[in-house]
Amino acid sequence: MASVNGAAAREESASAKGAHLNILIVGAGIGGLTAAIALRKQGHHVQVFEQSALARETGAAIHLAPNANGILRRLGIFAETFGANPMERVMQYSATGDTERSMDLREANKLWQHPWLLAHRIELHNQLKSVATTPHETGKPVALHLSSRVIDIQPTTASITLEDGSQFHGDVVLGADGVHSIARKQVPEGNVEPFSCGKSAYRFLVPKEAAQADPATQQFVETPGELSIWYAEDRRIIMYPTSKNSVLNFVCVHPESESAAESGDGWDQTGDRDRMLHIYSSFDPAVRALIGKVDPKTVKVWTLLDMKVIPNWTYERLALLGDAAHPFLPHQGQGAGVAIEDAASLAILFPYGTPPEEVADRLKLYQEIRYERANRIQEFSRMLGESRNGKTKLDMNEFSNYNFGHDEWDNSTQKLREWTWKRNPNIYWRMPIAFGPMPGPRQTAYGVVRDGTQSTFTTASIKFKTSRTLLQNLFPPGRPGWSFKSPGTVAYASISQTTLNKMEWLGGSGYKHIGLYIHGVEYETKNKETLSGTYLPLLFESLTDPIVSGREELGMPKLYTSVDVYRRQTSYRIKTGWEGATWGEFNLEGLQEVDPSSESGAISGEADDGILAYRYMPKVGRENKGKPAEEYTIFDASKDLTPKPKPQRFFKAAKATFKIDALDWEALPTLHHVISRLQELPVYEIVGAKVVEGVGVPDVSTARPVE
Structure with missing residues (x-):
């Protein structure tokens, strides 16, 4: 049985501990037993209390329409095995025997994933009892207490009292005790009579x-x-x-x-x-x-x-299902089917490992999921039961499509996901959002913060002196506030390449990135606050996942390139390219290890106050070409990085060189305009080159818009 983890760490840890719920169900009808089976299969301990001895069972046939039959099949109950037959045709006659309508359902039934069956109620009930109590099914067998009339229910403590004075305590109480429900009297405004x-x-x-x-x-x-x-x-x-x-x-x-x-x-x-x-x-x-x-x-x-529609099905740790919540007239044959849907919803909302403190909230979610649908089908049944006076025209296809075209198992699974996501406001969302929050370097799919303390990094950087004007031309065009600290015509930048490994979010593997880091930059905000740091106009990465997450979650200017590293004892060589076309070669030679305490540096290649970058996201639509959906400067302060990188080994290079070749548009059809700008940068002097190895890779979640 599929289950959906809930509120992140708490739920994961509860599941790991083997936490089950103790569930008390009042009533051993079709709804109650279906709920017992489904919850048992989720790993919970279930007890069912039935006031009768089930010794004088009576009953006729029952519709197992596709919406209900599909749930039973998920639970391993196939009604064909105990005599159910397909529903194949409907004939409508006048009282005097004239044919009014004939409908062959064999083709129509192909619309539905599961067959529409006609079963004997007693045979279905016997099968449900057997599956609930057998030791040969998944989970602990359901304890079925017969001749056990419940006279009191305490929703706050999830406890019940029997007629003989016995008391039972659990985590959840489900009232599946029919139209004359005693459980219904315990929910606000539920003291109503049919x-x-x-x-x-x-x-x-x-x-x-x-x-x-x-x-x-x-x-x-x-x-x-x-x-x-x-x-x-x-x-x-x-x-x-x-x-x-x-x-x-x-x-x-x-x-x-x-x-x-x-x-x-x-x-x-x-x-x-x-x-x-x-x-x-x-x-x-x-x-x-x-x-x-x-x-x-x-x-x-x-x-x-x-019975009039009641406003509440739940209170504290008590929930109603089936006729206790919404008794049905028999005109659609959906009463038992909707009770089966209720049971499925409850089981989905209580997967193995559900924290007991979440019971009341999950029961409220159950009502939110089921309330409108159950009451709407109930109203359909009322309409079909009205006298035929020729005035009311009913669309039977509308009723059937609504009733049959629903899978409560999958519906409740999605509603639980959405409920779980909403409970964690710190979850990152990225396209495609239909599949939920995206796991990445900053979180699991459930919002748990990643641990980067044991991740490793190796950073090779080449610092060079170049033209301030050409570097300045790489500031966001037409956006004020950017400048260099120094008024001189020279400035400094680094080509810095980092290899990351042991990344938890990548299953223990890693990737490479290489970027241009421009040192000594200032940005003045609209409030006249000045931020100093290293400006990152461009960062290439070798893997799609960090590119997407970094662009969308952090606003970093990331693009793809291949990055090949050849590490030898005294040399470090890097080649960058696209689809086999090499555009960059970066070489560090004569590497000698030095005392780590005598050096400083960061992934940018130099110690700095932080990284400055510019986020730009375009609007969608041809008519919006050139218009931003959002744009702003971002800053990631070095002092806020978590976890802090811990350099362990430093190597200085005796010599370093690099060569950038923009090739042409045919060779680099999506990158030529970028690489050609990098190629323009003159190298006045290589002022330093080094390789730093260490542990601790920050997730960059500290990057923030500055205004």
């Missing part, structure tokens, strides 16, 4: 062979997987097969007043077959013959209950 919608329903099963044996009714069972509906204005009969098309399931909806003497709001109220036949006396005789084949002792009747 009410009759004005309709009741008979439900029963008939062997298919009984319909096949009668010439008057065999027409209704000729097609496997066919659901038939006979409509009158205020009553209807729904029939569909289950158990490998061997049993016919009936739901006969009618005005409550016509069966009030016998109907109740439970599922086990015995109904009267003769009264039922009288209620449908205006229907086609063949249809009445069909429903008349039921064994009178098996007819059940119950009042269809509705």
